[in-house]
Amino acid sequence: MNTTSGTLDEALLRLHSAGPEFRGYLSNHGPMAVEAMVRNGQAGSVHRWLDAYADKLEDVPAARSRITDANWPEALGDPSRVTDWTGYFTEKVAERPWRELLTEWWPRLLPGIAGAATHPVIRVGHTVRSLLTDGEDAVLIAELAHALGYWAARHLPLPTAVHPTGGATPSEALSALPRITDQQVTPVEGYAQLASLPGWLTTAESLHLPDDPEAVRQGLTALVRAATLTYAHHGHRNGIMLVHAATAPNAVLRTLPALPRHLWARSFSAAWAASSAITTLYAADAPRPAPSAEAVTPEEVFERAVAHGNEHAIKFADTALDIAATSEDGDTGALSAALNALAQIDKDD
Template sequence: MNALAHPAYDSLLDRLHTCAPNLDNGNFNHLPMVIEALHALGLGYRAPAWIAEEESRFLPVMGPVEPIRADNLAAALGQRTRFADWVIYFADEIETQGWIPVLDRWARRLAPGYITAAVHGPVRTGHAVRALRRADTLSRRTELAHALAAWAAMYRTLPGRQPASGLRAGSRPLRDVLETLPLVEARHRPQSGSISAGLLQIAGLDGFAAHIAGADLSGDPALRAEALIEVFLDLFVETISTPYSMVVFTHAVTGASAAREMMAVTGERTGRALLAGAFGAGCALKAAFLPKTLPEALPARTAMPDDSAQHLSRRAEATRDDHAVKLTEAALGAYLRTGNRTAIEASVRAIEAVSA
């Protein structure tokens, strides 16, 4: 059954809406994204077990501090203690204005902070949007409020000077820009630890912002979104060799996929800002985390046994790894839309990375 028509999905969201956006170890709570991805993969019946396994690590939502208003809104951006205030604010905005206008306005405003919480801010929002596109319910509107609230409360932009506008007028192909990125010195690229902390390395990287601003994001927005996903699927397959690198570069793919989901209902201006944000985030991940030693190139698998979407979905779920599930869901979606077999290879690599 399609995820977003499944009657159990809303009740799972209601359970998660009593929780803070982070777990007791400080990491972002992936479950709002994972349960949506599981339903999209036809494995929604497995979602309650994932929640049961993780719920001992849930934290309660901290109480509200002060209502968010026009005169204090800017100061509340990036303030984690204001998460509950942001939830109330977005829930009210969505109720009075409708979820699509609120998304359009706020995705554009938040897009420069696409790296927020290691890209989880926009990724959770993308999953929430897809759920709402299939069924507009109170639980799903509340999930969008929580997703936007997490993005706003944890808001961070790339360190260093960045272009003021998300609407870029570059002329270079995406792949060319990605392949010629200035990189953090190999000895400073983390191979473990916090992704958000590792991205701070970008602050000392001369020319990074100007380089990524040269990317050509013009043309049909939907086609550009697919091109972005394709470029980052290639990067994923060419780069990952360890569970850590799999986690890092999953966010480039799922970030691009989230932009595509949001762009399906936003205006063109917001869509361009989302493309720019997703591309910049993926470039930052490569610049800061490209492994010192890349895996050997493998011959293309023209025929992989049991590579059906259903089989790969079940293999991903069996890993019990959040990122393997989210990567597989995004990759299989791209494969079903475009026929790009690199997406299949990416899913296999992700599963193998955490199953070794």
């Protein structure tokens, strides 16, 4: 086992002794942040970062009753059953290949992508990236069970379904979204406002959703890029929450290669619905200038995020580096967005 994958395994084993949330609703970002650090050349900082982060975590919640193939629908979306769900998926990944399990459960979980502010799907995306990069590994397989269990427990459909049928690009549709007035609401409180918010549903459904799988991949990549660049100039109203408008669709994008192509279009649609909702809830209406990234490299940006220490800043920098790597014209907008996150997010938040 190489040094970086060994570090990730060690960190995940530490994190599996803690629950997926703390203080009743805050997500344990440890598995996502340490995976991003390992993937971006910062494995040497993982345990030092985790030593500080672990102080806020809580024990694994008590199990209640066993979830089975027969009774799982009644437990879907019940956060009090999160340990039961982890146990269920732990059993399942021991019985069959992880890709088969993911293919079966992905379409079941997608409608609830907005649950827990999209953290469960983000955790799944980080895990799948490592499985695809490093190969099958017992600790990563266990992490997938934890991530899927968290998603099943926090499964939450948006109050209004979004069916994209228009011709707009992700950038065009994202920039046209309305905003809610109070951007300090919880996601659940904000989601409840969407159905009655003038222009939200029509704008959300204006997105062009292609049929061709490769066009879907390109569209999803364009969505991650648009959401990342939106943060550069509109991230000053709620710097923490807005990062998920980019990191959630990026998690879906990272998962596509592990899924059958016939699931790609609905994956794009679900990612867009979540991203558009979060943008409406947490993006500032009036833009502000973003920090310049002309004099920094992607590696330096990520190093700054790790030094900053906040888990949201680290995860968002990880996504920004993905976008910067796909830029064909040397555009520094994604790196500028990551620097803005460092400015907007207090490291102690």
